[in-house]
Amino acid sequence: MSLNGLAQDSFTKGIQNPETRQGPEALLPDVNVDPGNVVVIPIQVNDLEDLDQLMIRISFDEIILTNTSSYGTGGVLDNGDYDIQVMYFDPNIIQFTFNATSPNLFSGSGEVGYLRFTAGNFGTSPLDFQMFSVNGTSYMSNTTNGMVVVTDCYNASAYAGSNATICEGQTFELADATASNFETLLWETQGDGFFDDPTILHPVYTPGTQDINDGYTFLCLRAFALPPCLDAFNCVKLSFLEMPEVTCPEYDLVCEDLEPFELTGATPEGGEYSGTGVVDGIFDPSTGPGTYDITYFYIDEFGCSNSCLFQIQVTPLPTVFAGEDGSICQDFSGYQLSGEVENASSFFWYTLIGSGTFDNEFALDAIYTPSTVDYMLGSVDLCLKATGILPCGVDSTDCMTLSFSPLPEVTCPDDMSTCDNEESFLLSGGLPEGGEYTGLAVVDNVFYPDLAEIGQNEISYTYTNEQGCPGSCTFNIDVAPSATVNAGGDATICELEVFENITASASNYSSVQWMTLNGGGVFDNENIVNATYYPSPSVDYPQGSIFLIFVAAPISPCTVGAQDQLTLSFQMLPDVDAGEDVSICAGGSIITDASVENSTGNYFWTTSGDGSFGDPTLLSTEYIPGDIDITSGSVILSLSAEPISPCATEITGDLVLTIISPPSANAGEDASICANDEPFLMAGSAQNASSVLWVTVNGTGSFDDPTSLDASYIPTEIDYLMGTIQICLQVSAIDPCTGTDVDCMALTFYPLPDVTLEAYEPLCAGDDEFELYGGLPEGGTYFVDGNEATSFDPVVAGEYVLAYFYTDENGCTNSAEGQIVVNPVPVFDCPEYGPYCEGGATVIFEGVGVYTYEGDVVTEFDPEVAGTYSFTYTVTEFIPEVAGTYSFTYTETTGFGCSTSCGFDIVVNPVPVFDCPEYGPYCEGDATVCQPRPRI
Numbered sequence: 019m020s021l022n023g024l025a026q027d028s029f030t031k032g033i034q035n036p037e038t039r040q041g042p043e044a045l046l047p048d049v050n051v052d053p054g055n056v057v058v059i060p061i062q063v064n065d066l067e068d069l070d071q072l073m074i075r076i077s078f079d080e081i082i083l084t085n086t087s088s089y090g091t092g093g094v095l096d097n098g099d100y101d102i103q104v105m106y107f108d109p110n111i112i113q114f115t116f117n118a119t120s121p122n123l124f125s126g127s128g129e130v131g132y133l134r135f136t137a138g139n140f141g142t143s144p145l146d147f148q149m150f151s152v153n154g155t156s157y158m159s160n161t162t163n164g165m166v167v168v169t170d171c172y173n174a175s176a177y178a179g180s181n182a183t184i185c186e187g188q189t190f191e192l193a194d195a196t197a198s199n200f201e202t203l204l205w206e207t208q209g210d211g212f213f214d215d216p217t218i219l220h221p222v223y224t225p226g227t228q229d230i231n232d233g234y235t236f237l238c239l240r241a242f243a244l245p246p247c248l249d250a251f252n253c254v255k256l257s258f259l260e261m262p263e264v265t266c267p268e269y270d271l272v273c274e275d276l277e278p279f280e281l282t283g284a285t286p287e288g289g290e291y292s293g294t295g296v297v298d299g300i301f302d303p304s305t306g307p308g309t310y311d312i313t314y315f316y317i318d319e320f321g322c323s324n325s326c327l328f329q330i331q332v333t334p335l336p337t338v339f340a341g342e343d344g345s346i347c348q349d350f351s352g353y354q355l356s357g358e359v360e361n362a363s364s365f366f367w368y369t370l371i372g373s374g375t376f377d378n379e380f381a382l383d384a385i386y387t388p389s390t391v392d393y394m395l396g397s398v399d400l401c402l403k404a405t406g407i408l409p410c411g412v413d414s415t416d417c418m419t420l421s422f423s424p425l426p427e428v429t430c431p432d433d434m435s436t437c438d439n440e441e442s443f444l445l446s447g448g449l450p451e452g453g454e455y456t457g458l459a460v461v462d463n464v465f466y467p468d469l470a471e472i473g474q475n476e477i478s479y480t481y482t483n484e485q486g487c488p489g490s491c492t493f494n495i496d497v498a499p500s501a502t503v504n505a506g507g508d509a510t511i512c513e514l515e516v517f518e519n520i521t522a523s524a525s526n527y528s529s530v531q532w533m534t535l536n537g538g539g540v541f542d543n544e545n546i547v548n549a550t551y552y553p554s555p556s557v558d559y560p561q562g563s564i565f566l567i568f569v570a571a572p573i574s575p576c577t578v579g580a581q582d583q584l585t586l587s588f589q590m591l592p593d594v595d596a597g598e599d600v601s602i603c604a605g606g607s608i609i610t611d612a613s614v615e616n617s618t619g620n621y622f623w624t625t626s627g628d629g630s631f632g633d634p635t636l637l638s639t640e641y642i643p644g645d646i647d648i649t650s651g652s653v654i655l656s657l658s659a660e661p662i663s664p665c666a667t668e669i670t671g672d673l674v675l676t677i678i679s680p681p682s683a684n685a686g687e688d689a690s691i692c693a694n695d696e697p698f699l700m701a702g703s704a705q706n707a708s709s710v711l712w713v714t715v716n717g718t719g720s721f722d723d724p725t726s727l728d729a730s731y732i733p734t735e736i737d738y739l740m741g742t743i744q745i746c747l748q749v750s751a752i753d754p755c756t757g758t759d760v761d762c763m764a765l766t767f768y769p770l771p772d773v774t775l776e777a778y779e780p781l782c783a784g785d786d787e788f789e790l791y792g793g794l795p796e797g798g799t800y801f802v803d804g805n806e807a808t809s810f811d812p813v814v815a816g817e818y819v820l821a822y823f824y825t826d827e828n829g830c831t832n833s834a835e836g837q838i839v840v841n842p843v844p845v846f847d848c849p850e851y852g853p854y855c856e857g858g859a860t861v862i863f864e865g866v867g868v869y870t871y872e873g874d875v876v877t878e879f880d881p882e883v884a885g886t887y888s889f890t891y892t893v894t895e896f897i898p899e900v901a902g903t904y905s906f907t908y909t910e911t912t913g914f915g916c917s918t919s920c921g922f923d924i925v926v927n928p929v930p931v932f933d934c935p936e937y938g939p940y941c942e943g944d945a946t947v948c949q950p951r952p953r954i
Contacts, residue, residue, distance in 0.1 A: 041157045042066050044074065046145045046164030050173040050248045051137045056086070057166060058134050059145060061093075061114070064127040066152065069095075072116040072130065075149035080110040082143035082168055083135040088112050094128030094181070104131075111148065127234075127255060128181045137168045167248075174200040174243035176250035185322035186230055186261040190223045192237065197250070200241035209235035223256070230258050262286065262318040266328035273410040274332050278302040281312065284326070289316035295330075307334030307361065334361040336406040338414040345421040347487035348393045352377065352385035353420055355400065362404035362414075370417075372398030388422060397421040428453065428481045428489035435496035437576065442466040445477065448491070453481030465495060472499035472526065499526035501572035505582035512665035513559070513591045517551040519566075524580070527570035537564035537586075553588065563587035592617040592659035596671035603755040604648045604679040612637045612657050612671065620660035627653035643677050651706075652676045678752045679706045685747040685763040692830030693738040693767045697722065697730035700745070702761075707749035715762065717743035733767065742766045768828040771795065775822045775834035782841050782916035787811035793822030793834065802838070815842035841914035848920035849908055854898030856928045861898060867910040901928035 042065045051057040061074060072095070078085070090102040099122045103115040114131045133145075145164040150157050179194030197203060197219055205216040210226030219239075229235045238253040267283025278300050281291045293312040295305035301312070310332065315325040339358040346353050359365045359382060367379040367386070372395070374388040382402075392398050401417035431447025442464050445455040455463045457477040459470035465477070475497055480490040506521035524530050524547050532544040538557025542550040551566060558564050563585050570580045593615040600608055614621060614637065623634040628644030637657075647653040653675050658668045686701035704710050704727060712724040712731070717740075719733040727747075737743050746762040776792025789809045790800040800807050801821040810818070818838040825831040844867075851861055862877070863869045869876055904924040911917035 039160060041155070041160055042152050043157065043160035043162070044147060044150045045162040046076070046147070047252070048165050048167070050167045050169055050250065052172060053137055053139060053168055053170065055137050056134065057137060058132050059164070059166070060129040061131040061133070062128070063130050066127065067125045068123040068153075069100075069116070069125070070118045070123060070153050071151070072153075073113065073149055073151040074131065074147070075107075075111060075113040076133065077111045077144075077146050077148050078133075078135070078166070079141070079143035082138050082141045083166055084138065085112065085133065086136055087134045088114070088131065089134075090114060090116070090131045092132070093130045094126065095124060095130050097122075097124075099124070102131075113149070126257075135166065137166070140168050140170055142167045169248060171247040172199045172243075173248040174198070174241035174250040176200070176203075176239045176241040176252040178237060178239040178252045178254035181255040181257070183257040183259060184225075185259050185320070186225075187324075190225075190237075190256055191220060192223065192239075192254070193220050195219055195239055195254075197239065197241045199243055199247065200250070201244050202242045204240045204242070206238045206240060207235055208238075211235065225256075225258060229256075230260075233258055259320050259322050261322055261324045262316055264289070264314065264316050264324040264326045266312075266314050266326035268328065269330045271331050271333050271409055272303050274303050274307050274334050275410070276303045278304075284314040284316075284328075286316060286318075289314050289325075301330060303332045305332070307332050333407050333410050335410050335412055336360065336362040336404045336414045338362070338365070338402055338404045338416045340400065340402040340416040340418040343419040343421075345423060345486075346388075347485070348388075348422050348424050349487070350387070352387040355382070355384050355386060355402075357382040357384075357402040357416075359402065359404045361407055361410070363407045365402060365404035368401055368403065370399045370401065371395065372400070372420075374398070386420065388420070393422050423485035423487045425487045426450070426481055426483040426489040428479065428491050430477075430479045430491035430493040433494045433496070435498070436465075436467045437498045437500065438467045438470060438472060439500045439576070439578075440467045442468075448479035448481070450481050453479050455479055459497075467497055470495065470497040472497055498576070499573070500576045500578065501525070501527045501570045501580045503527070503530070503568050503570040503580040503582045505566065505568035505584040508585040508587070510587040510589055510664055511553075512589050512661070512667075517553070517586055518548070519551065519584075520548055522547055522549075522568060524568070524570045526573050526576070527580070528573050529571045531569050533567045533569070535565040535567060536561065537566070539564075551586065553586075558586075559588050559590070589662050589665050590616040591665055591667070592661050592669040594657055594659045594669045594671035596655065596657040596673040599674040599676070601676040601678060601754065602643075604643070604677055607640050607642045608675060609640050610638055610655065610657070610673075614657070614659045616662060617659040617669075618662055622658050624656045624658065625653055626656070629653060641675065643675070647675075648677050648679055650677075651679070678755045680755065680757060681705065681707045681749040681751045681759045683707070683710075683747045683749040683759040683761040685745060685761040688764040688766070690766040690768060690828070691733075692828065693733070693769055694830065694832075695733075697732045698765060700727070700729050700731060700747075702727050702747045702763075704747065704749040706752055706755075707759075708752045709750045711748045713746050713748065715744035715746060716740065717745065717765075719743075731765070733765075737765075738767045738769070740767075768826075768830045770830050770832040771824055771826040773798065773822060773824045773832040773834045775820065775836045777836055778820065778838050780839040780841055780914060781812040782914070783812055783815040783843050785812045785840075790820070792836075793824065795824055798822050798824030810838060812838070812840040815840045841912065841916045843916045843918040844910035844912050845918065846908075846910055846920075848922050850922060851906075851924045852898070853925035853927055856898060856901035856926050858898040858926070861924070865908070865910075867908050870907045870909070871904065898924070898926040901926045 042063060045062045046059065049057055049059060088104045090096055095102065095116050099118060099120045101117045101119050105113045107113060112133065116130065143166045145166060147158065147161040147163060150161050175198045177196045179192055182190060184190050203217055203219060205213045205221055207223070209229035209232065211224050211229050213221040213223050215221050223237055225235070234255055234257040236253045237256055238251060241250040243249050265285050281296065281299050281301055291299050291312055291314055294310050295301050296312060310330045312328050312330060313325055315323065317323045337360045341356045344353060355367065367376050367384050372388070373391045374386055377385045386400055397419055399417045399419055401415055403413060403415040406412045429449045445460065445463050445465055448455065455477055458475055459466045460477060473496065475495045476492050477495055478490050478492050480488050482488040503524045504522060506519050509517065511517050530545060530547055532541050532549045538554030539552050542552070553559065565583055566586055567581065567583045572579050595613045597611045602608055610623070621635055621637060623631045623639065627647035627650060629647045630642050630644065632640040641655060643653060654672050655675055656670050656672050658670045660668060682705040684703045691698050700712060710725060710727055712721050712729050718736040719731055721729045721731055723729045731745060743765050744762050745765055746760055748758055748760045751757045774794045787809055790807060793800065801823065802810060803819050818840070820836040820838050821833055823831055823833040849865060854861065904926065905921060906924065907919050907921050909917050909919040
């Protein structure tokens with residue numbers, strides 16, 4: 019028989035959150051086992067604290083399982099500190115009792131006991147806790163029951179191993195894990211660490227930061243069985259001990275001549291020091307200068323170790339070297355010192371008997387400039403002194419001897435001149451003889467004009483005496499130049515480019531000229547050095563290359579000119595033809611048909627859209643349009659060809675690919691209009707259509723242009739009676755695509771409101787203004803002769819059109835019309851009568867009107883008595899009986915009943931009243947009777 023502990027959900031199925039769970043917990047696994055096999059069930063208890071007594075009672079199904087033994091051997095309490103008893107109650111109840119026998123009370127988690135069963139026939143046996151008591155307190159609410167499933171399959175088994183503890187910083191190899199009947203394995207962790215290979219049986223686990231902080235984690239092995247058998251799952255608890263905290267000492271600098279000393283200061287004490295120069299915890303500075311890394315290693319009582327690193331720096335003693343003795347000439351030049359100093363904090367130069375100066379006495383390469391007194395002494399000692407680096411405080415000094423030799427007296431020959439194309443000649447004339455001539459174009463005292471600079475060449479004559487001290491002088495040789503030209507290197511330019519000859523050069527010339535032997539182009543200026551050549555496309559390009567000649571005339575006194583030539587070649591640009599523009603239907607593709615000449619053969623297709631090429635580097639390739647291409651309706655396909663060097667500009671050819679999508683019709687939104695005989699402007703739209711056609715499904719109206727998107731529909735009375743009709747837009751595809759699309763909209767008609775207007779009585783011009791009235795339904799708007807109004811003032815006679823407009827809740831408007839008649843009033847000149855004398859004849863009134871005086875109608879007036887008379891009735895005559903002023907009213911009325919009145923006055927003047935004079939009688943012949951002069 020084989021042991022088969024196949025935990026399906028593992029102990030982690032019942033692990034509660036320690037932050038919410040109170041007290042310890044107990045768990046039993048779910049296990050699958052084959053009939054007749056032996057299975058061992060571990061009893062897991064977590065978070066025990068100072069355990070004095072533990073009692074656990076478990077029940078099972080004795081029909082399914084046969085208990086062969088139960089024991090605590092191998093558990094965490096099998097350590098000699100506890101008495102372990104196993105008791106049996108009935109055939110299916112087992113009780114474990116653990117009583118402490120020593121003061122070493124256990125705290126922690128682990129397996130405390132084991133149940134060994136032999137599996138019977140197929141079935142499932144529950145494993146239930148009947149009792150879980152810790153130190154006399156029941157924690158049944160913190161238990162998780164298990165089960166044993168006896169299957170007819172070779173289920174996988176998994177055992178993760180025993181619980182273990184490791185030190186922080188260590189890894190853990192799961193060497194005790196076992197598994198059987200599996201196809202694959204997978205290790206899992208509740209923590210944040212990782213396995214080197216989670217698919218092998220014995221991987222190495224590296225704990226994570228959270229694992230260390232928690233103090234433990236569960237590592238679980240999952241064995242995947244071959245279908246249809248069951249998988250297995252089992253966990254092991256891995257606990258972590260903290261690393262000891264180790265600190266290292268800090269040491270000051272030590273000198274290499276210090277005696278060996280014992281290393282101390284690291285904590286905790288009891289560890290071991292190691293490193294170069296360390297023997298049995300003693301460090302010897304004589305090991306040599308430098309920085310030494312010392313390691314302190316410490317192991318605590320749990321076997322966990324840690325270490326720290328510190329350094330000891332050993333300072334060396336100073337060393338000084340002033341350099342070898344030297345000798346210089348008495349030319350007042352300085353002497354370059356080359357001292358060497360090591361392991362010094364400071365140093366400086368000084369002289370014992372000399373009176374010269376150091377440019378910087380604190381620099382190892384200081385320059386010493388002798389004095390006249392030094393020259394008189396013949397030699398001086400120069401010393402370098404260095405002070406050691408603390409803690410080494412020792413000084414060190416070294417000196418060297420510097421000797422001085424006198425200089426010779428030297429004279430040069432006179433200045434001379436030559437031409438750069440003359441033969442070389444031996445230089446002479448310098449005194450003392452036996453010296454050396456140096457300078458540009460001088461080799462072994464021979465001057466070579468062709469190597470010299472044009473113009474003044476300074477030549478030095480140097481003579482060195484037997485003490486090795488040189489004396490020198492200088493003179494000049496004036497070299498005249500000869501003409502030189504360089505047409506520049508052969509070149510190749512690209513088609514359409516000009517040749518800017520920036521590499522051509524000439525010197526010592528009086529003039530230059532460019533020309534071509536076989537070219538047809540021109541120079542921008544053939545008499546300048548860096549001329550630009552403009553090729554002739556018709557002459558130069560067909561030849562492939564031409565020759566350009568460059569000639570320079572010399573400057574006097576030189577008589578020989580110079581000439582050079584170059585070959586100018588031409589490279590043609592690529593000739594790219596991407597193919598003809600083409601149209602396709604959406605969903606299709608094209609095969610390009612391009613051609614290219616004068617290219618390296620490197621081609622590349624690009625698109626302005628989002629489609630794709632089968633191979634964008636081929637001239638003939640498939641292009642499949644993308645979604646954006648189809649939405650845009652067209653895309654530009656560009657073929658770029660790489661030119662042949664030196665042409666650098668890629669040449670691109672384009673073709674336009676038009677992608678025609680299926681036609682789409684939109685008849686517009688449903689609409690409602692008033693039944694007012696007005697056309698309805700359609701609001702349809704079409705996409706990708708070659709033609710459109712408006713039709714009505716059930717209407718009887720007509721379109722002004724059924725082939726126009728903005729056609730107008732003209733309803734009929736039948737449409738109005740139907741209330742709603744369907745109007746449809748049919749669109750046809752654009753070639754080469756085929757097919758149609760139809761969309762319809764509903765057009766509803768609202769009836770016009772019933773509007774009436776009351777008839778108005780005729781008016782007379784000049785009647786009072788009044789508010790307009792009589793329109794129904796109320797709430798409409800009045801218009802007089804087309805102008806909106808709320809009132810009417812009958813100032814001018816005439817006939818006025820009155821309209822009443824009313825708009826209902828559907829926005830439909832109807833109207834009623836009427837008329838306002840304003841009749842004219844009569845127009846006449848007011849009559850004039852008088853003045854009359856009192857008692858005059860009766861005045862008969864004339865005219866068609868009526869005269870009134872004091873309310874009475876009169877036809878005549880008798881001015882009997884002078885005075886003022888007011889007439890109120892219509893009169894037709896007037897009798898001026900009485901003197902006075904009489905006010906009359908004259909009124910005329912038209913046939914429409916309109917009248918006009920005016921007022922006028924008649925003045926009746928009184929006659930004179932006097933006594934009639936009396937004369938006579940007289941006799942015939944009496945004297946003349948004189949009439950008295952009237953008084954004025």
